[in-house]
Amino acid sequence: MKKSKHLQSEPLDLAELIAETADPSAGALVVFSGTVRNHHAGKQVEYLNYTAHAALCEKVLAELESETRERFGVSQCRIVHREGDLRIGEDSVLVVVRSAHRKEAFAAAEYAINTLKERAPVWKREHYADGTVDYQEGVPLSACKHDH
Amino acid sequence: MITVEFYGVLREVAETDRLQCDFSGGAVEEALSLLCRQIPALAAHLPRLACAVDDEIVSRDAQLGSGATLALLPPVSGG
Numbered sequence: 001m002k003k004s005k006h007l008q009s010e011p012l013d014l015a016e017l018i019a020e021t022a023d024p025s026a027g028a029l030v031v032f033s034g035t036v037r038n039h040h041a042g043k044q045v046e047y048l049n050y051t052a053h054a055a056l057c058e059k060v061l062a063e064l065e066s067e068t069r070e071r072f073g074v075s076q077c078r079i080v081h082r083e084g085d086l087r088i089g090e091d092s093v094l095v096v097v098r099s100a101h102r103k104e105a106f107a108a109a110e111y112a113i114n115t116l117k118e119r120a121p122v123w124k125r126e127h128y129a130d131g132t133v134d135y136q137e138g139v140p141l142s143a144c145k146h147d148h
Numbered sequence: 149m150i151t152v153e154f155y156g157v158l159r160e161v162a163e164t165d166r167l168q169c170d171f172s173g174g175a176v177e178e179a180l181s182l183l184c185r186q187i188p189a190l191a192a193h194l195p196r197l198a199c200a201v202d203d204e205i206v207s208r209d210a211q212l213g214s215g216a217t218l219a220l221l222p223p224v225s226g227g
Contacts, residue, residue, distance in 0.1 A: 034227045055203040122226025123156030135157040138223030141198035
C-alpha cells in the first residue's frame with residue numbers, strides 16, 4: 001500500500017525525508033522534530049495518542065508546504081505528521097526545510113510548525129502515569145471565528 | 149439523512165466516532181441545532197468547533213445536501 005505523504009501511522013523516517021528533499025542548490029538544511037515528552041502541566045505522561053481527519057490533514061499539510069516555500073523562498077519544505085499511539089521519545093511531526101541560505105530556512109521551519117499547530121486537523125490525547133487521560137485544550141480552527 | 153463524524157474530544161462527548169442523522173437538508177447551523185437536541189453535551193463545544201463537509205472546511209451557513217458527511221472538528225492540538 002502506498003504510504004500517505006503527510007500523515008502516517010508508522011514511525012516517521014527522517015532519513016527518507018532528507019533523501020527526498022536532496023537539493024544541490026541548497027546550502028542549508030533545517031529539521032524540526034516534535035518529540036513526545038514525558039511530562040505535561042506537571043503530570044507524568046506515559047504515552048500519547050494522535051488522531052486526525054486524514055483527508056483534510058493531507059490537504060492542509062500539502063498547502064502549508066507550498067505556502068511555506070513561496071512565502072520564504074525556500075526550495076524544499078516537507079511536513080509529515082504521525083497518528084496512532086506514540087511512546088516517549090518518538091517523533092510526532094517532522095518538518096524538513098532546505099534553502100540556499102540558513103536565515104530563511106530557520107524562519108520557514110518555524111513558520112511551518114507554528115502554522116501546523118493552528119491549522120492541522122490533528123488531536124492529541126495524553127495518557128498519564130496515574131491512569132487518567134485528557135485531550136489538550138487546543139486551538140480553534142480559524143473557520144470557527146467567522147461565526148462567533 | 150447525513151453522516152456526522154466526530155473528532156478529538158467530541159468522540160467522548162458523542163460516545164461514538166460517527167452516526168447517521170435524520171436531516172433532510174439545510175444549513176450546517178440547522179444540522180448542529182438538531183445534533184445538540186440529540187446530544188445536549190455537544191452544545192458547550194459549539195463556539196469552538198469548525199465544520200467540514202466532504203473534506204472541505206465550511207461556514208455554518210453552508211448548505212448540506214442529503215447524503216453529505218459533516219465532520220465536527222474541535223480545537224486542534226497537533227505537533
